[in-house]
Amino acid sequence: MITVDPVIIALLAIVAVPFVGAIIMGLDRRLTARMQGRVGPPLLQPIYDVLKLLRKEPIVVNRVQVVYACLHLAFMILCVVLLALGQDMLMVLFVLAFSTIALILGGMSVRSPYSRIGSQREIMQMLSYEPILILMMVGIYLINGSFMARDILVSGKPLLLSLPLLFPAFLLVMTIKLQKSPFDFATSHHGHQEIVKGITLEYSGPFLAILEIAHWYETFLLFFIATMFWATSIPVGLLIAAVCFFGVILLDNIVARLTWPWMLRFMWTAGLGLAATNILWLYI
Amino acid sequence: MQMYIILPLLLIFGPLLFGVLVMLAPGWRFKTPLIVLSALVMIAGAVLLALQGSFALSIDARIMKALPLIELLIIAAIIYIGFRIKKWLVIGLGALQLAIGLASEMLPHAAHEHVSALNVDLLSMIMVLIISVIGSLITVYAIGYMKKHEAHGPEQMRSTGLFFLFLIGFLGMMNGLVLSNDLKLLAIFWEATTLCSFMLIGHDRTTAAGESAYRALWINTLGGAALMLASLLGAAGGGPESLDGLVAGGALLPLALICLAAFTKSAQLPFQSWLLGAMVAPTPVSALLHSSTMVKAGVYLIIRLAPGLGDTRLGQVVAITGAFTFALASAMAVSQSNGKKVLAYSTIANLGLIITCAAIHTPLAYAAAILLTCFHAISKALLFLCMGTIEQSIGSRDIEAMEGLMRKMPVTTVIAIIGMVSMMLPPFGMLIGKWMALEAVIMSPLVLFLLIMGSALTVVFWSKWIGRIQTVAYHPSYKVEDVPFSMFAAKGILLSGVVVATVTVVPFFKRIIGPMAVAAFSGVEVAPRSWDLMKSVDSFIEWPLFAMLGFVVLVLLLTIKGINKSHVREPFLCGENLEGARTTFEFRSLMDKGESARIRSYYLNPLFGEAHLTAWANPVAMALIFVMFGVIGK
Structure with missing residues (x-):
């Protein structure tokens, strides 16, 4: 096997990942448009958007929000780097949590009721999905005997076969993290959110671009984790990611937004129940 | 002598x-x-x-x-x-x-x-x-x-x-x-x-x-x-x-x-x-x-x-009791708006976590227990000192009343934010300890589940609090508050303690705590898996975290000065912002009437209210203590 310098892998991940993320987002917009009977924007529209945002005048409400925007992006990148280096996956989750909390605090740092409500709801989202993600890593450990991402293939068997109930739970998490209906209450891709743009409302220009780029990384990260469920064969893994992608967008277009108390209840019963059941039989 | x-x-x-x-x-x-x-x-x-x-x-x-x-x-x-x-x-x-x-x-x-x-x-x-x-x-x-x-x-x-x-x-x-x-x-x-x-x-x-x-x-x-x-x-x-x-x-x-x-x-x-x-x-x-x-x-x-x-039933029950306290005290902290009470519940929760780590009987958990004890002491002391200063200044312990604290006492607020962040986020010691704890208890499903729920809840109450105190409108400069030198010095030293401890957490683990755990468990029978985990944590590379944090600081230092008053706009309120309003939460509503929007944090009282959680958690904890004595005779 060819060994590549980890620094090169990391740099490659930092540069290539946002493009993949942007293309996934572009595909999302196309597919959504088709489902709604529209033609939709060009595939690279997310990149065009961000390039335009970056050239705009920096407008802020205060300086604090800039700090958090940068932290959000930096730690999102760090997640991808750690994963690319095959590091401990629990740590990756904690770094991801850091990134999300930076986003939340950025939304709360401004005196805007909409942004604050968005942040509060984002906290509730974290509370709903964080335990499931950690349980997923526990499941992976129980199969592979290691928390390291580089040991993902150790068991030689696709994870999906051992974690069949954790996979739908992860799909729910993915729907929340991608800000899709019925869970898009902190912020939404669509312009019909009752709290306007929620958590990202007070960001504009280059700082909004930073958040968008971070979202590319995050999108990639989520689909990458989806492929890990069948890491033994890359085509099957990609197929699984594609099915997830289609499922999430379909769900986004056919269901209405619900409320966060409903989400918390649902995720702590159905989501956590699925995950815990799956973990339980791995222990026995 | x-x-x-x-x-x-x-x-x-x-x-x-x-x-x-x-x-x-x-x-x-x-x-x-x-x-x-x-x-x-x-x-x-x-x-x-x-x-x-x-x-x-x-x-x-x-x-x-x-x-x-x-x-x-x-x-x-x-x-x-x-x-x-x-x-x-x-x-x-x-x-x-x-x-x-x-x-x-x-x-x-x-x-x-x-x-x-x-x-x-x-x-x-x-x-x-x-x-x-x-x-x-x-x-x-x-x-x-x-x-x-x-x-x-x-x-x-x-x-x-x-x-x-x-x-x-x-x-x-x-x-x-x-x-x-x-x-x-x-x-x-x-x-x-x-x-x-x-x-x-x-x-x-x-x-x-x-x-x-x-x-x-x-x-x-x-x-x-x-x-x-x-x-x-x-x-x-x-x-x-x-x-x-x-x-x-x-x-x-x-x-x-x-x-x-x-x-x-x-x-x-x-x-x-x-x-x-x-x-x-x-x-x-x-x-x-x-x-x-x-x-x-x-x-x-x-x-x-x-x-x-040892690997006794007694140890297992003690671990479960600690984990139970960790999860429940964290949940109760979510429902509190009294700052000192949040700190108190967080202390109780973290002590539970330390007890769990000490009782779970693996070298990694033992090391985590000591790490957590050290880091909790520094961060919590810092937070209480900040809380005391805040209370004496604004005359209230209510988190909701701490809105705009950043303007009134910027230095204390920033120190408090760092203190709170150090309780929950990487690369700070508490999180490193919690991470080690989660990995160390992996073979005890019940304990693990309680710890996972507790960790998720921890994030909720800290981030709510940070969000409240840092909210601020744009100000070109801040006036440093007047705090007695002795209070300022103590906080300053503790803050540098937090920073130094964070930067040195991995060497500290590798040089001192790790060998201590190995020595304490030499000759004691433990599952071979727990030694593997110890090794995997030992090989943890922390520099990317610090590198990234340093990079962000650098970028911010270079860019933030460039942002000045000309770039600042009022937040969107779905109505005209009131000119000269005390807070920008006030906007012009129907018939030119001034309207003030007030956003409280979520406290989830129906779910995590102190009174009704305590009502069943105390009997359960009591029962666990009886079980603790019961398993000895078995």
């Missing part, structure tokens, strides 16, 4: 001496230098002791013979207090202690002469450092705080001199507690800390203070009785009356009794009420009780006994 004999004595009795001097000193002109001097002496003593290396110290048999007398005096003090405050419960518990004490005097002491009375090893050195350094900083902070408190506090409160006697003396008693190996000596220091905390909590002599002090007294006296009973049973079984004797002996009943004592001292469910009540005391007391002293005595004991708990 050699240096190594003087140092422990200095650390134990020095504070008492300084406390008396401070009490007798007239006015702040003499008190202030004495307090600072005592802090310097303590810190120097602790550092010298750490440099000295491990040793054991036996005390002259004649002095050891006097110990029962001292014990008797302390019990008499407890009973006297019971009569003074007219509480039969305290008198009864005092009488129980007396009975146990007398019974143990009836027994022949075969092994007594052979044990070393004081043990200075790595664990006690770390504890002495925590107590002496952080505790002393808190006494320095108390100078500025008590000056204000004297002026604004309730009229009937005790004299400030007496306050400092107990505050500084407390540190000496704690040092004694973590250094003693002899169980009799341990029990004496244990009761002494209980008495100190009773006096400190009751300092203001208000009705609330009186009640809280009473609760702290009876709960901790109960723990003290359990500890004495453990010592008695150890002696009755012919075993040695020392901590290392208990660890080596492996008799489970004394261990369980000591765990019970630790639960009371560390305010684990169902004994949490005394620590919650303790917040009525002046803030330096809370800071001391929560960070470096008192509650740390409990977890210290369990860490000390951890190798002895």
Whole structure:
């Protein structure tokens, strides 16, 4: 096997990942448009958007929000780097949590009721999905005997076969993290959110671009984790990611937004129940 | 006499001496230098002791013979207090202690002469450092705080001199507690800390203070009785009356009794009420009780006994009890809007986590327990000191009232934010500890599940709080608030402590804590998987985290200056923003009327309300304690 310098892998991940993320987002917009009977924007529209945002005048409400925007992006990148280096996956989750909390605090740092409500709801989202993600890593450990991402293939068997109930739970998490209906209450891709743009409302220009780029990384990260469920064969893994992608967008277009108390209840019963059941039989 | 004999004595009795001097000193002109001097002496003593290396110290048999007398005096003090405050419960518990004490005097002491009375090893050195350094900083902070408190506090409160006697003396008693190996000596220091905390909590002599002090007294006296009973049973079984004797002996009943004592001292469910009540005391007391002293005595004991708990059912139940406290106390913290109460519940939760780690019986968990003890002490002390400053300035403990704090006291707010972040996010020590804990308990599903839920809840209450205090409109510059130098210095040193501890967490683990855990578990049977986990954590590379953080700081330093008033816009309010409004939450609504939008945080009271969670959590915790004793007989 060819060994590549980890620094090169990391740099490659930092540069290539946002493009993949942007293309996934572009595909999302196309597919959504088709489902709604529209033609939709060009595939690279997310990149065009961000390039335009970056050239705009920096407008802020205060300086604090800039700090958090940068932290959000930096730690999102760090997640991808750690994963690319095959590091401990629990740590990756904690770094991801850091990134999300930076986003939340950025939304709360401004005196805007909409942004604050968005942040509060984002906290509730974290509370709903964080335990499931950690349980997923526990499941992976129980199969592979290691928390390291580089040991993902150790068991030689696709994870999906051992974690069949954790996979739908992860799909729910993915729907929340991608800000899709019925869970898009902190912020939404669509312009019909009752709290306007929620958590990202007070960001504009280059700082909004930073958040968008971070979202590319995050999108990639989520689909990458989806492929890990069948890491033994890359085509099957990609197929699984594609099915997830289609499922999430379909769900986004056919269901209405619900409320966060409903989400918390649902995720702590159905989501956590699925995950815990799956973990339980791995222990026995 | 050699240096190594003087140092422990200095650390134990020095504070008492300084406390008396401070009490007798007239006015702040003499008190202030004495307090600072005592802090310097303590810190120097602790550092010298750490440099000295491990040793054991036996005390002259004649002095050891006097110990029962001292014990008797302390019990008499407890009973006297019971009569003074007219509480039969305290008198009864005092009488129980007396009975146990007398019974143990009836027994022949075969092994007594052979044990070393004081043990200075790595664990006690770390504890002495925590107590002496952080505790002393808190006494320095108390100078500025008590000056204000004297002026604004309730009229009937005790004299400030007496306050400092107990505050500084407390540190000496704690040092004694973590250094003693002899169980009799341990029990004496244990009761002494209980008495100190009773006096400190009751300092203001208000009705609330009186009640809280009473609760702290009876709960901790109960723990003290359990500890004495453990010592008695150890002696009755012919075993040695020392901590290392208990660890080596492996008799489970004394261990369980000591765990019970630790639960009371560390305010684990169902004994949490005394620590919650303790917040009525002046803030330096809370800071001391929560960070470096008192509650740390409990977890210290369990860490000390951890190798002895072994892979027993008892250990498993203790771990579950700790994890249960961690999850439930975190949930209760979510529903609190009183800042001090949030801090208190977070302390209770983290102590539960430490106890779980100590009891789970893997080297990695043992290391995590020690790491968490250190980092929790620094961060929590810092947070309490910030909380005290904030409370004295805005006159409220309510988190909702802390809106706009960034404008009023920018330095304190930034320090508080760093303190809170250090409790929950990477790369700070607490998170590293929590990460190690999660990996270490992987083979105990129930414990793991409780820890996962607790961690998720932890993030909720901290981020809500940070979000509240940092909210700010644009200001080109900030006016630094006026805080007494002593308070500022203590916070500054603790803040640098947090930063230094964070940067050095991995070397600290690799050089000191890791080898300690390996040594503690050498020759003890543990699952081979837990050694693998230890190795995997050992190979953790932390530099990308710091590199990224450094990179962000660099980018921000370069860009943030470029943002000025011309880039600033008012937030969107779905209506015209009111010109010159006090807050930008005010906007023009129908018929040009000014309308103010107010956003409260979520407290999830129906779900996590303190009253109804406590109503079932306390009985469950109580049941777990019964189970703890039940499994011994099995």
